[in-house]
Amino acid sequence: MDETRIECDVAIVGAGSAGLPAYREVLRAGLTPLLIEGGPHGTMCARVGCMPSKLLIAAAQSVADMRHADGFGIRMDSPPRVDGVAVMDRVRRERDRFVRFVIDDVEAMPPAHRLDASVEFLRDGVLRTGDGREVHARRIILATGTRPNVPALYRPLGNLAIVNDDVFDWHDLPRSVLVVGAGVIGVELGLALSRLGVRVRVLNHSDSFARLMDPAVRDVAVELLAPELSLVRRARVTTVRRESDQVVVGWSVEDGAEVTERFDHVLLTAGRSPDLAPLHLERTTMPLDEQGRPCFDPATLQVYGQPVFLAGDVTGRHAIQHEASDDGRLAGRNAAAWPDVRALPRRAPMAVVFSEPQIMQVGGGHAALTDPDAMVVGKVDWTRQGRSRVMQRNQGLLHVYMRKSDQRFLGAEMVGPDAEHVAHLLAWALQMELTVPQMLDLPFYHPTIEEGIRTALRDAVR
Incomplete structure (x- = not known):
């Protein structure tokens, strides 16, 4: 047995939010996967992205809430004191819990399905580790994520x-x-x-x-x-x-x-850039653009003419966890089915900024409107919205976009209260291809933030 040669059906380079779903899809298809990770396990989201940032934001919001309590008639005896050591201790401690959950899942995989090593391409279909081992894969998924830009x-x-x-x-x-x-x-x-x-x-x-x-x-x-x-x-x-x-x-x-x-x-x-340089793609016959990145079909994630697929942040699109996971599933299915690759339906685009007030976009926001003259903007100024005023969070603006010809809902942008929840409702409506009148036929409870959505929709119809 040649211990320097490893064979698999699908090699998945990167064990993050895209690589892990890809692994599961390949396994589900009955093929032999090899999950390759050259850095620490735990996903970028859990280690340095979504989760630790929200832990820090939650601590900051608790301070902001106390500082604004006076507006409700609640008097604080003294201003809140921030214990930076305690704040960061909780951030690291809870971050490590989220990371541990992911590591436990990886360690539960069969050892033959894992390779903890950095790799680079030797030639088409062959990856080489730093210690000279060769991975021969019939198909390859690149889910290596991104690296931060340092000017x-x-x-x-x-x-x-x-x-x-x-x-x-x-x-x-x-x-x-x-x-x-x-x-x-x-x-x-x-x-x-x-x-x-x-x-x-x-x-x-x-x-x-x-x-x-x-x-x-x-x-x-x-x-x-x-x-x-x-x-x-x-x-x-x-x-x-x-x-x-x-x-x-x-x-x-x-x-x-x-x-x-x-x-x-x-x-x-x-910003961040796709982390591809260490792979030495120039040693393959993959078509590369002027930046040395693979040219691929965004609908199927397949590199043109190759049994190679991209998934997650490495594609250079929005670095959003649920989209990376969707990419991983799509790449895994297509890698398993290759050469019978297919485009699968994608979810409605949605993005949220966890500021306070929060910011959101649905459907790509204003930038996705190819013909502004063919659409109508409905708006609500949150300063006059009932539930928002009750909570002293009545700040911001919501714009919804409606196509004139058939009154189809096209998307939205917003800064204001509970934008993360407003974004979900509007993204669901967009994915279901609802018209604005159909959305107005749905129930809106009183008094809620969601009534602000109704105000904007009504404004669009007017």
Whole structure:
């Protein structure tokens, strides 16, 4: 028996939110899978993404709620005190519990189905480990995820330049953080840290904010959240240097004014890129684009002309956990059925930012409207909405989009109360291809946040 040669039907490179569902689909099809992971198990979502970030956000929200209790007539004897060590202890402890659940599932797999090693392509269908073993696979799924972008300007800062992955290993909260980028991660973590007493400044090179594309909704979101973020838009960073254990950053804005500030850390949220370079795809016959990434069919996830499939964040699309899982299932089914690959129905797009007030998009939001002249916008201003006012959360704006010709619901963007729940209801309606009149025929309980949806839908019909 050649111990340097491993054979399998489907090799799955990456054991994250896409790789694990792919493994299960291949196993369900009766084929032999090999799940390959070169880093720590536990998924990016559980280790450094969805779950630890929400733990930090939950702690910050509890502080914000106490600070706003006075509006209900509840007097606090003294302002809440944030114990940074205790906050981060809970974040790490609960994070580790979520990670352990995933690791337990992986360790329960048959040992022959697992390979804990980094791999690279030797040639088509053959992967090589660092110790010289070769994996010969009839089909391959690449679910290697992404890596954070670290612009060259900040690399000389060493460990004072961090990415979101690093935040959740802190043992205490820093005094100050500069956040570079006002995308989803920058807004979520910036707000959480600010509400926990960290001095935060967010710099963004453009007018973008949390991926909102509807100008009116974006303007309201900026108005509500920018003060806590100390947001500077259209900022051009001019100087970055390290002085002892602090970072000194200078920037200018459109009017030419220049500002210099000191921070304990710079948190870089300048996006993430597919983690493909270590695989050496150039050794294969896969068609690659100008960035060296495989050219693939987004409907089937198959690399053109190859028994190779992409799944999850590595595709370069939205890095959203449920979409990565859907990708994994689709890639696993198609890899098992290859060459009989098929496009499967996809769920309605939905995205949520866990700020407060929250932000959401359904159906791709305003950016997905190919012909704005053919649609109608219905809106609700949350300041006048009953249940929101009862809870003192009456801030924000909801826009729903309706096609004029048949009154079909097309999507929405929102900043406001309980946007995560509003997003689900509207995404379900979109996937069911409901018209706005059909949505208005559905029940709305009084008094609820959901009545605000009805107000916006009625506005669209009018």
